[in-house]
Amino acid sequence: MRRIDLRKSKDLFVDLKNHIDNAKENEVLVVLFEIGDFSNIDKAYEFVANNNCKMMNSLKFNQCDWTIVIKKEAK
Template structure:
């Protein structure tokens, strides 16, 4: 399991998230991403990105007032 904190990228987290998802990981490795949500549109964008990269979205939840966490299986 690997955890990636993308909160410092604010609303521009998707390029880095895609880069991480496309890296070679163990076939069944679990990845955890943290990012800021702002207006909630990044939630759907992140789910679409996970699907586009051929991964499975396991969980998606609000971490606190501004942060979101998703759990992805490679």
């Protein structure tokens, strides 16, 4: 399991894609990012599914941050 802090990311999905690509099969990633206008939360579900991962959990961490837990699936 690896924790990834993307709260200061300039492009959340580019950075998340890089982390997913570098993850091992069946590795769990705990990703923290800023909520913004909530659109990234909906986009994250679709993005994760389209990048060979399974969304295991998604929750509001505090007033401005969101956490998703994803697992990279075996090919």
